[in-house]
Amino acid sequence: MITVATMPLGGPSLPQERRLVTAIPGPRSQELLDRKASAVAAGVGHTAPVHAVAAGGGVIVDADGNSLIDLGSGIAVTSIGNAHPKVVAAVQEQVAQFTHTCFMVAPYESYVGVAEALNRVTPGDHGKKSALFNSGAEAVENAVKIARKFTGKQAVVAFDHGYHGRTNLTMALTAKSMPYKSGFGPFASEVYRAPLSYPYRDGLSGADAAKKAISVIEKQVGADNLAAVIIEPIQGEGGFIVPADGFLPALVEWCRANGVVFIADEIQTGFARTGEMFASDVFGIVPDLITTAKGIAGGMPLAAVTGRAEIMDASHAGGLGGTYGGNPVACAAALAAIDVFENEGMVERAREIGVLLKGRLEALQASDARVGDVRGHGAMIAAEFVDAETGEPDAALTAAVAKACIAEGVIVLTCGTYGNVIRFLPPLSTTDDLLNEGLDVVAAALAAH
Numbered sequence: 001m002i003t004v005a006t007m008p009l010g011g012p013s014l015p016q017e018r019r020l021v022t023a024i025p026g027p028r029s030q031e032l033l034d035r036k037a038s039a040v041a042a043g044v045g046h047t048a049p050v051h052a053v054a055a056g057g058g059v060i061v062d063a064d065g066n067s068l069i070d071l072g073s074g075i076a077v078t079s080i081g082n083a084h085p086k087v088v089a090a091v092q093e094q095v096a097q098f099t100h101t102c103f104m105v106a107p108y109e110s111y112v113g114v115a116e117a118l119n120r121v122t123p124g125d126h127g128k129k130s131a132l133f134n135s136g137a138e139a140v141e142n143a144v145k146i147a148r149k150f151t152g153k154q155a156v157v158a159f160d161h162g163y164h165g166r167t168n169l170t171m172a173l174t175a176k177s178m179p180y181k182s183g184f185g186p187f188a189s190e191v192y193r194a195p196l197s198y199p200y201r202d203g204l205s206g207a208d209a210a211k212k213a214i215s216v217i218e219k220q221v222g223a224d225n226l227a228a229v230i231i232e233p234i235q236g237e238g239g240f241i242v243p244a245d246g247f248l249p250a251l252v253e254w255c256r257a258n259g260v261v262f263i264a265d266e267i268q269t270g271f272a273r274t275g276e277m278f279a280s281d282v283f284g285i286v287p288d289l290i291t292t293a294k295g296i297a298g299g300m301p302l303a304a305v306t307g308r309a310e311i312m313d314a315s316h317a318g319g320l321g322g323t324y325g326g327n328p329v330a331c332a333a334a335l336a337a338i339d340v341f342e343n344e345g346m347v348e349r350a351r352e353i354g355v356l357l358k359g360r361l362e363a364l365q366a367s368d369a370r371v372g373d374v375r376g377h378g379a380m381i382a383a384e385f386v387d388a389e390t391g392e393p394d395a396a397l398t399a400a401v402a403k404a405c406i407a408e409g410v411i412v413l414t415c416g417t418y419g420n421v422i423r424f425l426p427p428l429s430t431t432d433d434l435l436n437e438g439l440d441v442v443a444a445a446l447a448a449h
């Protein structure tokens with residue numbers, strides 16, 4: 001057991017270094033993993049076999065004193081860095097004032113402030129409103145509710161490789177069966193799937209891929225039945241798939257012309273991650289509704305639906321909410337985090353990180369044919385690994401490389417429908433030195449397999 005006295009404080013002042021003092025996992029981490037195995041449901045997995053005790057800047061420190069380079073940000077959450085001082089101060093202040101009243105019982109200012117901030121920073125200058133929730137999946141559920149109520153229609157279209165959550169409706173929207181859906185059905189009805197633009201694998205232009213998707217939507221669903229189209233502007237769990245230019249604008253245009261609500265799921269791509277405040281800005285689209293979570297509150301659980309005021313206002317009073325939605329501590333954290341995103345150069349830093357990561361991975365690709373594709377925007381970059389001869393996805397290689405990186409103290413995440421993508425989602429607070437060292441470890445792991 002680690003006592004408070006021996007526990008390092010987190011935040012940006014932690015030594016920014018990779019430091020291995022034991023094997024991964026070390027004995028203290030192993031102790032926790034043993035307890036986890038007997039106390040926590042087997043369905044709840046983990047990527048790195050460590051017992052985290054502190055994190056900040058670009059590192060995670062474990063109970064054995066190892067300092068690991070964090071290239072995942074807790075799945076794109078701690079974008080401004082773990083335990084950011086402004087978030088810590090805002091949370092401490094709020095927690096001492098009050099922890100909960102329930103916004104639906106006795107409202108408070110920070111919730112309204114977060115809604116105002118979201119209405120301001122999300123794409124488009126039309127009148128907007130927001131509602132706050134606890135998790136990404138809950139935001140997606142509510143975006144669909146809101147779109148159905150507004151349109152009076154029921155069907156929802158999601159895309160191949162899409163990921164939208166683990167609740168019943170969001171499992172239905174999610175494409176991949178293992179591990180997200182298998183055995184957990186029956187799933188929500190009136191969910192349909194359209195083909196995505198996946199330039200590396202379909203070779204289609206954005207216009208042609210959109211034509212194909214729209215044809216499927218028109219023939220298999222019909223605009224008269226369709227409440228909403230939901231899409232991640234850059235697919236996250238599905239493999240960091242960047243659609244070809246023109247694909248998203250064509251979908252938005254079709255939705256506008258057909259009375260269909262266009263929902264951008266920016267839960268993974270939002271808040272400076274892609275080198276724009278939102279990935280919709282990368283593609284020049286203005287969604288009707290946008291779902292956010294993850295990076296929004298510096299690690300505190302908060303999520304939101306933001307969108308056109310007339311759509312957001314279509315639900316009757318009392319139709320939207322939840323006990324904890326827009327919890328005051330999470331809202332205080334979000335106000336601090338949004339301030340950091342806007343005023344501490346986070347968008348610019350994401351772009352710099354993108355140049356570094358892409359440069360390093362493209363160099364790797366040039367010397368190793370198993371790196372089939374390098375793609376992404378800003379600090380959301382991935383490499384897709386394939387069999388050098390056949391071009392088939394190589395999930396085994398990907399898993400082996402990721403495992404070797406973690407053993408060497410570099411936390412990387414995999415993703416992709418075929419499990420053959422390593423994604424890089426570093427905290428924007430990391431250093432170039434840590435990124436370069438992390439990439440050295442990835443390159444060495446690849447060379448060794």
Ligand code: PLZ
Nearest residue numbers: 075135136137163164165236265267268
């Ligand atoms: N929409 C685009 O990326 C969450 C999932 C991790 P929650 N992605 C990480 C896992 O294996 O559970 C995500 C996302 C997009 C929705 C969600 C769901 O967000 O906060 O996990 O519910």
